[in-house]
Amino acid sequence: MIPKELLDILACPACDERPPVRLAADGKSLVCDCCRRQYPVRDGIPVMLVDEAVIPGPPAPPAAAAVPDARPAPPARRHHSGNG
Numbered sequence: 001m002i003p004k005e006l007l008d009i010l011a012c013p014a015c016d017e018r019p020p021v022r023l024a025a026d027g028k029s030l031v032c033d034c035c036r037r038q039y040p041v042r043d044g045i046p047v048m049l050v051d052e053a054v055i056p057g058p059p060a061p062p063a064a065a066a067v068p069d070a071r072p073a074p075p076a077r078r079h080h081s082g083n084g
């Protein structure tokens with residue numbers, strides 16, 4: 001667990017504004033809400049290195065996977081000759 005006093009002085013090194021980072025939900029990383037970087041915490045020690053940070057990819061659009069088959073219907077043929 002990271003002491004709050006330490007969290008208070010930690011800032012994201014990747015952002016010019018040096019925004020404070022917060023502890024992730026799993027407690028295993030520190031997250032910068034400004035640049036979305038996640039800094040790992042190893043043996044209780046936050047690794048505030050830009051090279052060690054991980055930026056989660058953007059969430060996939062929900063419509064990307066399930067695309068309905070929306071091909072245009074072929075024009076109906078009226079002229080069909082034959083004895084049927």
Ligand SMILES: [Zn+2]
Nearest residue numbers: 012015032035
């Ligand atoms: Zn940042």
